Amino acid sequence: MSGDLQAVWLTALLAATTTLLLVPLASPLAWWLARSTSPSRSVIEAVVAMPLVLPPTVLGFYLLVMLNPESAVGSLWIELTGDSLTFSFSGLVIASIIYSLPFMVQPLQAAFRAVPESVLEAAATLGAPPRDRWLNVVLPMAKRGYLTGCVLTFAHTVGEFGVVLMMGGNIPGETRVLSIAIYEHVETLNYDAAHVLALGLLGFSFLSLWLVYRYAGHRFEVVRG
Amino acid sequence: MSRQLIIKGSLRRARFTLDLDLDVDLSKPLGILGATGAGKTTLLRVIAGLERDFSGRVEFCGEVWHDGDHFDRVPTHQRGLGVVFQDGRLLPGRTVESNLAFAQQRARNVNAAVSYEALTEALDLNHLLSEPAEVLSGGERQRVALARALLARPRLLLLDEPLAANDADHRQQLIGYLAEWLPAEGIPLVYVSHAAHELAQLTRQLIVLERGSVTAQGETHVLLEAQSEAIDSVARPVAAVVMSTDVEHSTATLQLDDDVAEAVLPGERVLLQRELTEDSGLGPALQPQSDENEG
Structure with a gap:
């Protein structure tokens, strides 16, 4: 596999892994943020949203400090898996999860907030226990939030640069994702190769956003029977 | 049980x-x-x-x-x-x-x-x-x-x-x-x-x-x-004219002297008097005109 194709594959794998892991991780957090009246809610909301405003290099730097092999988390990880969290694919996944957290949490939070308490009460009076209410009332009503969250998380992870560079460097097949590959092509004045990858990312970004706007603005099919 | x-x-x-x-x-x-x-x-x-x-x-x-x-x-x-x-x-x-x-x-x-x-x-x-x-x-x-x-x-x-x-x-x-x-x-x-x-x-x-x-x-x-008896005994009979009725929404527009008011009518005419009496203070004087207009 050529270096660029390998970068495309690695990027897709990183984005898919991040998205799949964020769905179960972000759901309870988004639910709590949507329903809680705790005073600590705004603090947690601010922490979750920080990657939106923080320079990626700052986040990458702190992740590097927290997850390097000398740190408590990094050394524990090495003990458990034998691998380092820095300059490795697993480290990139952790960094991406943190970096993309608001892109999954915020659409879910908005979707959960739109589920009226009164509807959940009605479902409870009909004999639906909490898990049943979650699966058969909340989830169908939050479909658009999940679609938006997944598309935005995937697209955002595909476009990651600063955090990846700080945490993963540029190791082909391990941490060299598309944005790093483009950067490398530009550095070596290989503009043709940079163009191909950049144009691909441009088209992908447009398609992702179109998908969100196209379907987030439309009603989903009504549940029948 | x-x-x-x-x-x-x-x-x-x-x-x-x-x-x-x-x-x-x-x-x-x-x-x-x-x-x-x-x-x-x-x-x-x-x-x-x-x-x-x-x-x-x-x-x-x-x-x-x-x-x-x-x-x-x-x-x-x-x-x-x-x-x-x-x-x-x-x-x-x-x-x-x-x-x-x-x-x-x-x-x-x-x-x-x-x-x-x-x-x-x-x-x-x-x-x-x-x-x-x-x-x-x-x-x-x-x-x-x-x-x-x-x-x-x-x-x-x-x-x-x-x-x-x-x-x-x-x-x-x-x-x-x-x-x-x-x-x-x-x-x-x-x-x-x-x-x-x-x-x-x-x-x-x-x-x-x-x-x-x-x-x-x-x-x-x-x-x-x-x-009902308690309401009848304290109600103040007043004359009101039923201006119009809206059967679909069960409401009636009433004129009391210079005021125009809207009242919600219940489903049964016999209880109309009581409901109006209770909610709006209108008395029995309303009933004959109300019946006439509704009929």
Whole structure:
């Protein structure tokens, strides 16, 4: 596999892994943020949203400090898996999860907030226990939030640069994702190769956003029977 | 089998306190009467386990549902209820059929005198089955909610103004069905309404709530008659002209001297006088003109 194709594959794998892991991780957090009246809610909301405003290099730097092999988390990880969290694919996944957290949490939070308490009460009076209410009332009503969250998380992870560079460097097949590959092509004045990858990312970004706007603005099919 | 409903305790809110000490046998359907804000809906919510801050004890058929301690109570979904809220509260994003199926699939007891087909037919729902819940009118929503509550095959039916959004024809028809079905199904009933004639036809015992407390309890017809006499004795007869009536929305526009007022009319003419008297202070002088214009 050529270096660029390998970068495309690695990027897709990183984005898919991040998205799949964020769905179960972000759901309870988004639910709590949507329903809680705790005073600590705004603090947690601010922490979750920080990657939106923080320079990626700052986040990458702190992740590097927290997850390097000398740190408590990094050394524990090495003990458990034998691998380092820095300059490795697993480290990139952790960094991406943190970096993309608001892109999954915020659409879910908005979707959960739109589920009226009164509807959940009605479902409870009909004999639906909490898990049943979650699966058969909340989830169908939050479909658009999940679609938006997944598309935005995937697209955002595909476009990651600063955090990846700080945490993963540029190791082909391990941490060299598309944005790093483009950067490398530009550095070596290989503009043709940079163009191909950049144009691909441009088209992908447009398609992702179109998908969100196209379907987030439309009603989903009504549940029948 | 005991059908005792015991509620003792209170629920404190910023501008409202529900204070209850009730012990009623629900082998006779129970009506709850009271003005807006008296606590009727809150009382139903306490029975349903939807008021987490209620401090006290709720017991039904000897089973303790709530005992002051939140962790000790039977959660709402295990109480075997059928609840119709004022606004219907259908599950959004689902068709009428899917809403009914939701209740049927979770029904505790599948044996019932009234079948799905009989319910949808009688409640005039067959032409609505494939419609999404969002497009229904208020009355249609309430009828679906009523069918849904009955399909849940409840141990206890809690109805909160379940017919209020229906037109007079549907209301009268539904009262007839409920009066026939509820005894056939043998489901204990708690029925909240402003409408005296609904309570008179569907319940046999009555509780009157005022500002969160029970002010009267007894046989429905006795209490309703007493209420009506009390109203008649204090009412100030005034002359009013019925300018127009809107049968669809059960309202009438009235002229009293220089003022024009709108009044809500109940479903039955015989009780019109009482309802208007109670709500607007209009006296018996209204009735002849009202009858003439409505006829």
